[in-house]
Amino acid sequence: MFSLSASPAFVKSGTRGLRTCCVVLKQKRKSPFKRLVEPIETRQRPRSVQKKPTVAGAQHAERKKSGESTLPVLETFDSGEFKRNESLVSKIKSFDELKLEPDVRRAVVGSIREQTVLRAQNYEKHSIHNQDPEQLEIAPSPIQTITIHHLAKHLMEPNMKIYTVAAETGSGKTWAYLAPLVDYLKQQESLPSWEAKMNKALVRSVILVPTHELTNQVYETVSPLRDSLGLHCAKWDYSVSHEEFIKQFKDRIDILITTPGKLQTLEKIRVISKPEHILQQTTFVIVDEADTLMDRSFIEDTYASFKRMPNISRMILCSATISNQYNVALQKIFPTSEPELLISPRMHKAPKNIQFKMVDCEIAPYQGSKMKALVQIMYAIYKDGTEQNYEKRSVIFVNNKQDVSKVTHKLKSYGHDVVSLTGDDSPAERAQLIHDFVSPPKLLKDKDEAKTKVEYETIPGSNIQIKKTLPDDGGDDQEYKRMKVLVTSDVSSRGLNFFGVRNVILYDSPNTPVDLLHRIGRTGRMGQPGRVFLITDKKTKNWVKQFMKKRGARN
Structure with missing residues (x-):
């Protein structure tokens, strides 16, 4: 500290x-923090030092030499690390085998039962929505096993511990870091010093996320812990005023979910003196979507947030991708204390149950038109016979926000139910736009009943009326209203837990491997089936094509 x-x-x-x-x-x-005076990006870099070749580096070079598809920019890892974690995962099959306080274990398992994406009704073969929640056997995912097991070894030690938790998208990372955090907080409450703190105004732990959408998503995940464990959970986003935040602070905040940018407004709070001291007693910090919060756009606010919490003893940096640039940022911030790496056996790999497909728009009948290829893909998705009786969801990613409105307008002209989302939308607007995609799919009969016109016909010579139902006058285009479509940029590719999205369309080729893995990760979550369509043209990068072909995609 x-x-x-x-x-x-x-x-x-x-x-x-x-x-x-x-x-x-x-x-x-x-x-563990480096003494910083200049901004991180502007500090003079040290002279390059010749490094000894690592096992991971040698493996990466060998794969590249042999022509095997690799993802540039993303970090490679020692295969021994994967093998050790695979061995651990193969031995532990239940939360009962992990070191957690009994009350914490019950609360964690109960929350996962209620919140799991497996409850999405449109998963015909894998869905569990018809089962009694109490009868479900909930097993930890690989990254949950690895993280909980390793953190339990030194959870209550006073010296500073920093961890990087890295796993593929949709693998259960949120509960991988929440379970040790909750266990830490509850064990603190059993210490003699707790009685003097329990009624004080303080923030015990902070979860940092890059966007307000993720703030709300994580808050909805942890808020049931108030009833099950008595933990006071709070979010601080665009919808929470300074007065509301301070009211919660005075009641004690056990878990605060917010953004680094929001923490930089602490000095603007006028209802209490010295608001900059609000985080003085915070001891546990989680950085979710750490690869984003460590990039150039966020790094200064992220580092400034760390400095506001001088008594940190535990920090977890959680990410679905680890790039070389991410590691450089960590080395600058933690030059004397290298974070311990807890890594999933499937790190930097696409989810298993995703089908990959490529559509070359340069050939007939598209003749170079990506839009024609997109329209054909949307028609095929609608007519494929999957997700019977449920509203379908599809997400389309483009690179430039200027193209978002263009693609949206064109699909609307074909009758599709489309919404668009970019970084220009306010947090409140974004929350409303993505609501249907982070909520369980709707039964089509419910939608049809809501859109039905009702008329009554009186039988001649009596007072008996017969109810008649008439279809909506939406015409032929109305049938496309049975599928929700979101057109967006990478603003929606990070961390959002899209519920029941079976189809992702890459209208544009992603710029980096990090973008590719995050876009793909909006489907196929927690082992569920999904499909990814890539529209290729002359500008599509070869490494993207190789990535898709290696996973069975063909033009």
């Missing part, structure tokens, strides 16, 4: 004798 000194160090700047102020870390003991 470390504390931040309030004593400024003054440095002369320029001929005018101006002085600038920087915060200096006053060490209680060796801090």
